[in-house]
Amino acid sequence: MQFKYIFLVIPIVVFSQIKVYSQQISNYWQQKANYQIHIDVDVKSHSYKGIQKLKYYNNSPDTLKKVYYHLFYNAFQPGSRMDIRNRNLLDPDRKLDVKIKNLKQDEIGNEKVLTLTQNGSPLSFNIDGTILEAILNNPIIPGDSTELNMIFEIQIPLLCRRSGRDNAQGVDYSMGQWYPKLAEYDYMGWHADQYIGREFYGVWGDFDVTIDIDSDYKVVAGADLSAIKDLNNGKSRYHFISKNVHDFVWAADRxxxxxxxxxxxxxxxxxxxxxxxxxxxxxxxxxxxxxxxxxxxxxxxxxxxxxxxxxxxxxxxxxxxxxxxxxxxxxxxxxxxxxxxxxxxxxxxxxxxxxxxxxxxxxxxxxxxxxxxxxxxxxxxxxxxxxxxxxxxxxxxxxxxxxxxxxxxxxxxxxxxxxxxxxxxxxxxxxxxxxxxxxxxxxxxxxxxxxxxxxxxxxxxxxxxxxxxxxxxxxxxxxxxxxxxxxxxxxxSTKDIDYAVDTIIVDKDEITIGLTNLNTFPMPIDVQIQFENGKKKNYHIPMDLTLGSKKKDNYEYIYLPEWNWVSPGYRFSIKNNKSKLKKVIIDPSGRLFDIDRTNNVMTN
Ligand SMILES: [Zn+2]
Missing domain, CATH: 1.10.390.10 (Neutral Protease Domain 2)
Structure with a gap:
């Protein structure tokens, strides 16, 4: 017989702000954007001019009065939000800090939008950092589509953070997030986040991309290459098609x-x-x-x-x-x-x-x-x-x-x-x-x-x-x-899991096991009982919040009554079949994210 006393410690728990995270599956909709982009790369100035024709379908239930584009390469400039954010993190990327600081005017990333039209008529727009906002002349009503055409000029940064030119191992052009990219609009509204070097979110659609570049460069892309043509001016024209995607990447090297x-x-x-x-x-x-x-x-x-x-x-x-x-x-x-x-x-x-x-x-x-x-x-x-x-x-x-x-x-x-x-x-x-x-x-x-x-x-x-x-x-x-x-x-939440075996009582007819939930995150519990003769028995204790229990898993379980999430303790008894009990283990598979596994085992 063995007892172990455990003092209950109530940890301080930080709850995150409650967010809307539900999605109405039955009413699901998503926007669609089909891009046709043609760029002409000038490898001497590391820049390209381009035309982008975008067919945008509003499948939302809302009338859209404006649209937003991401101009990611504008982040590659001293004083950009990406630069400031990085410098002010507690653990900044020092290399990025130094590299951005040292960029000269002809080395920064720069996305200039020269013209933007909607169905042929010019739109006024405003660029702030990596986000372009355009007020539409004709709001797009639900179920309708519009054509947004753009002429742009982009300088590729001499700083390879995901994309850019001249990476550390000598690749000439690594071209991710290289075109003015429409922001996604979904059931939460617009996602026009300023780029600070983290993650992406894009609109589903098709890409038809044409790239003209000096013929000594070989261009590859995440797309099907539909043709390469010699333009007889020292340049080659690559044509790529990619369907049902939400981004497009290419790279070029000699x-x-x-x-x-x-x-x-x-x-x-x-x-x-x-x-x-x-x-x-x-x-x-x-x-x-x-x-x-x-x-x-x-x-x-x-x-x-x-x-x-x-x-x-x-x-x-x-x-x-x-x-x-x-x-x-x-x-x-x-x-x-x-x-x-x-x-x-x-x-x-x-x-x-x-x-x-x-x-x-x-x-x-x-x-x-x-x-x-x-x-x-x-x-x-x-x-x-x-x-x-x-x-x-x-x-x-x-x-x-x-x-x-x-x-x-x-x-x-x-x-x-x-x-x-x-x-x-x-x-x-x-x-x-x-x-x-x-x-x-x-x-x-x-x-x-x-x-x-x-x-x-x-x-x-x-x-x-x-x-x-x-x-x-x-x-x-x-x-x-x-x-x-x-x-x-x-x-x-930032609640933690910590379950413990606190009691093993062996008497003539019965073995009683006591378990404790020492923390605030309730879980269903697997318990394995090991005997001196090498036999093992696996028990599963369902937790009431699940309104059920797992069926097929790594072990054949003997199912015990459920453990209410409000109860800190749980006891169960099994018949003592005279083979000597060796050990009781909570979660022998190791999959339970228990912050203290030392108390998951008790030896008789
Ligand atoms: Zn990853």
């Missing part, structure tokens, strides 16, 4: 070479990199590994909806775009595969399931990080990468998030990506927080419902903008459990 492989699903994976150093041998080794990874992703997260994907050397790390990624190329194989998997996974968690990643960065970075671990773990087990994971491959990230949550930097996951006080808080919440949110959801609803739920989410929300409640509703319908409380606690 040293690019490329190869392609087909996955067994018939999707073409293109690898495009500078033909220098050891790149060729390493990038060629990555191809078959990525094809294997792609098949796993396709089976587990939903069928990839496009015919190609291109890994492009460029940028300043790894950045995701539709049908392509820009990643730095001078890497070893493990690093190249790791970053390639993360960016390719964004095809699911951002480019087919297009959440507003500014508002819900945990739904794109977090879900992507979750899947990245699963895919890497799969490749590791197949012996395709030289990297070993612990038995619970998420352990490292669970530990990191606990460390963050105990720090003074903690903020709730519900924050808009731009508004975190530190890069550290943004990083931990968006990437690790979203990852842990998902892995723990698997614990709550069981592996079978969780796996099916990921596919159902994809089927229901691909080519749309799912919000948190939309994801949760799919998981509720798949599992038959209520889960809104989980969203509330995990995303919209």
């Amino acid at each position: 040293d690019y070479k490329h190869y392609s492989i087909d996955t067994k699903e018939g999707v073409k994976l293109n690898f495009c990199y500078q033909d220098t150093g050891k790149r060729d041998s390493i990038w060629r080794l990555a191809g078959p590994i990525m094809a294997e990874a792609f098949s796993f992703m396709n089976d587990r997260y939903g069928k990839y909806q496009y015919s190609s994907y291109t890994f492009i050397e460029g940028g300043d790390g790894g950045m995701e775009y539709p049908l392509a990624t820009l990643i730095t190329g001078n890497r070893g194989l493990n690093s190249l595969v790791g970053i390639s998997i993360h960016e390719l996974m964004h095809s699911w968690y951002q480019f087919m399931l297009a959440t507003n990643e500014s508002l819900y960065p945990w739904m794109d970075e977090g879900f992507t990080s979750f899947a990245t671990i699963e895919v890497l773990n799969y490749l590791s087990k197949k012996g395709l990468i030289n990297r070993k994971f612990p038995e619970f491959p998420f352990q490292n990230d669970y530990d990191n998030l606990i460390k963050f949550n105990k720090s003074i930097f903690r903020e709730p996951l519900s924050l808009h990506a731009d508004h975190y006080n530190t890069n550290y808080a943004y990083w931990e919440n968006a990437y690790t927080g979203g990852e842990v949110f998902l892995k723990q959801l698997e614990y709550i609803i069981g592996k079978k419902a969780f796996d099916q739920g990921l596919l159902n989410y994809f089927d229901k929300w691909k080519f749309k903008h799912p919000a948190p409640i939309d994801f949760i509703r799919v998981m509720e319908k798949t599992s038959g459990m209520e889960l809104d409380w989980y969203l509330e606690y995990f995303i919209y």
Whole structure:
């Protein structure tokens, strides 16, 4: 018989501001924007002039009297909001600070809009930083469309933060967010956020892009190349088409070479990199590994909806775009595969399931990080990468998030990506927080419902903008459990989970186990009882907020009566079958995000 006394400590809990996060699924609508863009690149001045014809469809129930565009490259100027915001963070990016400060006039990013018309008549507009606001001559009524044509002139910054020219490894042009991009309007209204270097949100539509550039440059894009034409003036004309996407990326370099492989699903994976150093041998080794990874992703997260994907050397790390990624190329194989998997996974968690990643960065970075671990773990087990994971491959990230949550930097996951006080808080919440949110959801609803739920989410929300409640509703319908409380606690509060085994009483006929909820975040609980003879019994205690319980999971459970979320303690008894009890463990799978696991185990 053993008793353990635990003092109850009531932690200080910060509630985030209650936000509107619901979405009326049955009334769902989204805008559509079809772009036709033609630019002529002057590689001497690192700039381009362009014409953009935009057909904009107002599918909203509202009459739109104005429109907003993002002019992202205006952030690459000393004194821009991106510059000021970065400098004033508690943990600024010092390199970015120095680079922006040193930009000369012919090196800054600069987007000039020369003319803007609506259905042929000129519009007056105002540019403030990275946002252009135009008052429409003719408001767009619900169900109507309009044509917005623009002539612009853009200077590419000599600072490669995601995009820009002359990246650190010698790629000439890394071209993300390179065109005046219409802001999204949805059930929350306009999302015309000033760009401070974080996340994006775009309008679904089609892109028809023509790029004229000196013929010694090779241009690649996240799109189908429909034609290359020699213009007989030293320039070539590239024509790309991309349908049902919400962004467009391209890159150009004089040293690019490329190869392609087909996955067994018939999707073409293109690898495009500078033909220098050891790149060729390493990038060629990555191809078959990525094809294997792609098949796993396709089976587990939903069928990839496009015919190609291109890994492009460029940028300043790894950045995701539709049908392509820009990643730095001078890497070893493990690093190249790791970053390639993360960016390719964004095809699911951002480019087919297009959440507003500014508002819900945990739904794109977090879900992507979750899947990245699963895919890497799969490749590791197949012996395709030289990297070993612990038995619970998420352990490292669970530990990191606990460390963050105990720090003074903690903020709730519900924050808009731009508004975190530190890069550290943004990083931990968006990437690790979203990852842990998902892995723990698997614990709550069981592996079978969780796996099916990921596919159902994809089927229901691909080519749309799912919000948190939309994801949760799919998981509720798949599992038959209520889960809104989980969203509330995990995303919209800073409450913690800490369950403990506090009592084991063994008498002649019965064994009694006592458990305590030491903190404020209620959860259903798995308990494993281990006996000296090596036998194990797994129990599951449902929690009343779920109005149900998980069914198929990692273990065969014996189900116990539910634990009311209001009750701090719980006791249950089992028959003493005379084999000596060794240990009682809360959550042997390690998936419960319990901030103190030392009290999850009690030895008899
Ligand atoms: Zn990412």
